[in-house]
């Protein structure tokens with residue numbers, strides 16, 4: 508085992524305890540929002556970054572709900588997403604008109620991915636009520652008019668890993684969110 512695995516973390520931004528508290532609080536907000544709705548609730552997780560957050564959030568929600576996932580990837584130069592999104596794994600259900608759709612995402616950065624996704628879900632799946640729940644939000648980076656409805660943490664413009672978020676597919680398993688040391692990727 509590599510004991511240096513966590514040496515890439517510059518500092519912890521959100522500890523496991525802080526995340527767990529925020530997840531509980533956001534779950535209460537989500538329950539209140541959907542309490543009186545006649546529609547079914549679908550939590551739509553975006554792979555792979557949302558899996559840890561999704562697992563904790565869904566256990567916390569005291570509402571009848573269904574879960575599905577999509578895998579999206581963005582074509583373009585560098586690490587920043589573009590508006591050119593490709594579906595790597597799609598939805599099982601075609602018709603979402605009878606659902607409240609709650610997108611569950613790890614982080615809202617430029618907003619390009621979710622801006623595209625909201626439009627796609629309306630256009631191709633007839634979704635009418637779509638809300639966005641993210642673990643993290645980097646509002647300084649936003650390029651598209653898209654907003655978090657249920658968010659746990661707003662963070663500065665730094666590259667973070669852990670609690671589902673990766674660097675080159677590693678570190679998703681860390682039980683907290685930390686800033687990646689610049690020397691690792693520069």
Ligand code: 5GP
Nearest residue numbers: 588615616617618619620665666667672673
């Ligand atoms: P957006 O389309 O909002 O720019 O892209 C959001 C996606 O970019 C996230 O779902 C995530 O996969 C990735 N991303 C953005 N910022 C970070 C970050 O700080 N760390 C990691 N690991 N991924 C990020």
Ligand code: MG
Nearest residue numbers: 553554556613
């Ligand atoms: Mg993602």
